[in-house]
Each structure stands twice: as C-alpha cells, then as structure tokens.
Amino acid sequence: MARDRKDYFYRKAKSEGYRARSAFKLQQINKRFRLIRRGDAVLDLGAAPGGWLQVAKEISGGRVVGVDLLPIEPIDGVTTIKADITAPETLELMTEALGGKANVVICDAAPNLSGNWTLDHARSIDLSSSALRVAKEVLEPGGNFLVKVFQGDTFLDFLSEVRENFRRAQAHSPAASRKESAEMYVVGQGFFLPPVKVGDVLDLEIVGIGKSGDGIAEVEGFKVFVPGASVGDRVHVRIRSIRSGHAVGAVEAPEALE
Ligand SMILES: C[S@@+](CC[C@H](N)C(=O)[O-])C[C@H]1O[C@@H](n2cnc3c(N)ncnc32)[C@H](O)[C@@H]1O
Secondary structure (H helix, E strand, C coil): CHHHHHHHHHHHHHHHCCCCCHHHHHHHHHHHHCCCCCCCCEEEECCCCCHHHHHHHHHHCCCEEEEECCCCCCCCCEEEEECCCCCCCHHHHHHHHHCCCEEEEEECCCCCCCCCHHHHHHHHHHHHHHHHHHHHHHEEEEEEEEEEEECCCCHHHHHHHHHCCEEEEEEECCCCCCCCCCEEEEEEEEECCCCCCCCCEEEEECCEECCCCCEEEEECCEEEEECCCCCCCEEEEEEEEEECCEEEEEECCHHHHC
16 A cells, blocks of 8 residues: 555656655645745755755745755756755855745755664754754744654654744644655744743733633733733743743742842
C-alpha cells in the first residue's frame, strides 16, 4: 500500500511537472490552512530540488526565496541561495533576497538519515529550531510558519516553543506523507512577538476577568492572565508561560521580590 502511494505521488509529480512528490504535501497543507495567499512573500528553507518553490510561486505569485545546501535549478521568478540555514550569516543573505520581511516561512529541511531514531530526531529538531529562529527574524506580524519535524522525545517541547510566537500552532500530517514515515509538520499561524518573556516580573493592574475566572492585565495590548487576582488589584506578576497569543503569570508575594 505504502509503495503504491509512493508511486502514485511520484508519477503524479512527474506528469504535472513538479520536481518532487513533496509538492503535493505543500498543496494539501495549504488547502487546509491557507498559510500562503496571493501576493505573499515566501521564504523556503531546505528547498532543493524545488517542488515547494514551484507550488509557493504558483500560489503567491509574489516574491519567493529558496535556500539549500545544494544548488537549485532555476525557477522563473524565484531567487535561490546556496547556503546553510543554521549559519547566522545566512540570515543577511535571506533578508537581502527578500528585500524586506516575509509573510510565510516554510521549511522541509531534513538531515541525512543515519537510521538511529534518537540521533535523527535530535538533528531534525536542530534544523527545525534554526527555522524557527529565522522565522522570528524575518516574519511580518501575523505571518505563518510551516516546518517539518521527525517525531521523537522533544517534539512536544518544540511545539510549545512555536506556541510562544504564534496565535495558533498545531501538529499535522498530510495525506501525501508516506504512512511509515516519522515526519510531521508543525503549522504556526499568526506570528507575534510577545512584549513579555517567561521569568519577567511586572507591576500590573487587573483590568478584567476571563471566562475561567482569572484576572486579566494587559501589556501593550497583550493579555496576561493572572489566576486568583480580581479587577482593580495592583500586583507583582511573574510570567510563567506564553502560548497561543497570551501569557499566564502568578502573583508574587512581596517578600519574594526582595
Ligand atoms: C526533503 S528535501 C526538501 C524538498 C523540497 N521541499 C522540495 O519540495 O523540493 C530536504 C532538503 O533539506 C536540505 N537541507 C538539510 N540541511 C540543510 C541546511 N542545514 N541548510 C540548508 N538546507 C539543508 C537538504 O539539502 C535537502 O535538499
């Protein structure tokens, strides 16, 4: 069955002029999540041979930039860069090629597989974390992110990290992925840079109450939920977590601040 599926998408890619069967994964993901829209600037990390670049260009028609360690055969209207996405100096090359910010960052980069599950997972998380770092640098507020990750022990930690900067983040496995494969995609929608970070202690006024009864304070329009606090309270709050577009904090007793 898996073999038939592989052959089906392989033949379909050939007949429709795509360079890789993975083109259908991006089509399927985009149909469901609408990550790329007409006119978007798209950055594709780990882009060779270029199947995703072809699809991204078709959907957006806008600026599309692809980066890979390997050279990529030219695609009309697409800029390609031969570089390592994990190297800090690559960031400047990408921003220059984009000529500004990106609306969408997609990453299908994969390490060379060793067959050792733990090692392959760790390398994959390294690549995905680099993609997240790049996304945080280049995305417009409200932008979208798609990244491949091989499943393993730290998958959920990575998903939590993505949640710190995207209003919605979830794991997804498209139908065009091979059944036996360990690969998953993490989809992040609605990029934001929170004005607070975990561990910050802030002097806040509670201005509202959430559905579950938690106090709500705001920092530059960003909601901080504070369990146990009531409207009108002025409290010192330590930020405990940030996810899905808001933070949760805990009231610090005055002696804990000294
Ligand atoms: C599965 S392929 C991408 C396929 C592509 N989405 C397509 O549709 O044609 C994974 C790519 O990640 C690239 N890659 C792996 N590590 C990389 C790194 N550190 N920097 C840049 N590219 C990398 C590999 O060279 C490989 O071309």
